[in-house]
Amino acid sequence: MNFALSIPLEHVFVLAVALFCIGLTGVLVRRNVMFVLMSLEVMMNACGLAFVAAGARWAQADGQIMFMFILALAAAEVAVALGIVLQLSRRFDSLDVDSADEMHS
Amino acid sequence: MESLFYIAAVTALASTVLVVTGKNASHALIYLIVSLLSVAVIFFLLGAPFAAALEVVVYAGAIVVLFLFVVMMLNLGKGSVARESAWLRPSMWILPCLLTVPLFLGLVYALSGEPVQTAAVMVGPKTVGTQLFGPYLLAVELAGILLLAALVGAYHLGRRYLSERREEV
Numbered sequence: 001m002n003f004a005l006s007i008p009l010e011h012v013f014v015l016a017v018a019l020f021c022i023g024l025t026g027v028l029v030r031r032n033v034m035f036v037l038m039s040l041e042v043m044m045n046a047c048g049l050a051f052v053a054a055g056a057r058w059a060q061a062d063g064q065i066m067f068m069f070i071l072a073l074a075a076a077e078v079a080v081a082l083g084i085v086l087q088l089s090r091r092f093d094s095l096d097v098d099s100a101d102e103m104h105s
Numbered sequence: 106m107e108s109l110f111y112i113a114a115v116t117a118l119a120s121t122v123l124v125v126t127g128k129n130a131s132h133a134l135i136y137l138i139v140s141l142l143s144v145a146v147i148f149f150l151l152g153a154p155f156a157a158a159l160e161v162v163v164y165a166g167a168i169v170v171l172f173l174f175v176v177m178m179l180n181l182g183k184g185s186v187a188r189e190s191a192w193l194r195p196s197m198w199i200l201p202c203l204l205t206v207p208l209f210l211g212l213v214y215a216l217s218g219e220p221v222q223t224a225a226v227m228v229g230p231k232t233v234g235t236q237l238f239g240p241y242l243l244a245v246e247l248a249g250i251l252l253l254a255a256l257v258g259a260y261h262l263g264r265r266y267l268s269e270r271r272e273e274v
Contacts, residue, residue, distance in 0.1 A: 004152030006225040021209040026125035028201035056151040059226035076255030083262025
């Protein structure tokens, strides 16, 4: 059973770039920490898509392996970042990223 | 059959836009799950079934559920949607879009070369596993250390007294 299709590699890369740019816009625009973290997840997912597509181009497993490392990185980042979100909401009673600017004079 | 890829791509793009522009955090998480599932379909069509399974299990299963736990713990009330609307004025989108749209166009221009097709060969879990625990063994160990560090960091940050001690000072 082989479900794999022959897809133009550029189309997959354009999709990955579009997802990355949407995520980057979200990181720049949003003030709520939860949405900033979700946009970061979208960006990392787009990077993983690019890796898997490049691995599928040469039918090698390396792309999937890099995707698994991105997955481990995303899991580690989310665990620490959500701990920071909990502390932020406890200390400042707000999810606004700008509420934690005490070092800014 | 190739139209499946384009359907999944459009679904991924639309749901990702809804994640970024959403006002309600739990609704945005549901849209994030839709986006991740459509990317998993694309992985499957590219011939990476193991990556597709991991996308569903780890991303949509574990990471998004972690987000949902935190959204439930924070107990965002009915005022949160109104506050998001106040924070997210339409004029705030202009400058970030001016920055990211040229980035997108530049990357698309850089990608426009001779068309290349993917190999249409399925790379199964066995191949991935032998590669992962062969040449990439050191990287697996490093990923394990990273996850351990994240576990310790998340435990430390999640403790309650970090905020209580501050009130005593």
